[in-house]
Amino acid sequence: MSDISLQIDGKEVIAPEGVTILRAAERVGISIPTLCHHQKLEPYGGCRVCSVEVDSRGRTSVVAACLFPVEQDLVVRTRTKKLERIRKSLLEMMLAHAPDSEQLQALAVEYGADKDRFEKEASFCIHCGLCVRYCAEVKKKNALGFIDRGARKEICFIPEIASKECWECKECFPLCPTSALQAAFVLIKALSFPPEST
Ligand code: SF4
Ligand code: FES
Structure with missing residues (x-):
């Protein structure tokens, strides 16, 4: 090259x-x-x-x-008024979904984003796809996926795979910029893991 x-x-x-x-x-x-x-x-281009x-x-x-x-x-x-406006608006939209995300809050300070600009829709997930892609591309397990579309899109652990693979792994947890992944895991753990593993 x-x-x-x-x-x-x-x-x-x-x-x-x-x-x-x-x-x-x-x-x-x-x-x-x-x-x-x-x-x-692999590059994703989501956020x-x-x-x-x-x-x-x-x-x-x-x-x-x-x-x-x-x-x-x-x-x-990489830094112009137009870009600052774009980043500010994107962050404000994401903060409506995940207002407690420390990573988003830090960026909000940097770009002057108002976390209260949009009405809260606390889905927590900002659809960055890091968890889903890491599990598929690095771990080759596909224990996570997105369900539904548009505003209703959310991540979901696949119970049959997650109950075998995730308990010992959890490598995707630190990648999540919000608390969505941990919340989804708590749910799937309650639904599909045997009581002695909880
Ligand atoms: S759960 Fe977290 S890591 Fe996974 S897509 Fe949503 S925000 Fe990204
Ligand atoms: S689109 Fe480039 S980091 Fe998300």
Whole structure:
């Protein structure tokens, strides 16, 4: 893979062709916020908190840094008024679902997001998919999945798999930016684990 050069926040950056903007920025110490990204997992592009502005082939657009591959002479801005507005709105929507999330609260402070802007719908899950994808891609167990769609979408442990695999594992727990995963696990534990394991 050959190296290419691009510009991120005014800094000249050399990066291997094909890596994401997020990875290229990390290499030079430029931090871009993320919520659904994990280095062991395939790029997902779910939360859009990593949105950045790019100038490419005469056009300016907003793209997800965790998905968009670098290209020669790409110009990237990670902090603009427009991006701050996007991140603020996204965080406000997520905080309506998970107002107690410490990770969201920290980002809310950074981007001036008002956790009370939207009416609370405490589903707790922000649909980042980290738990589902980690279990599928890293553990190869598929003990978790999403059920329903849209606003009703929520994660669910598959009882037949979870009762065999999850008790000794729980590696997905620290990945969850909210308390949704732990809450779902408490529920499935009560429903499907034998009393001596609880
Ligand atoms: S339960 Fe947590 S880790 Fe899983 S999708 Fe929801 S917010 Fe993400
Ligand atoms: S971290 Fe890029 S979309 Fe979530």
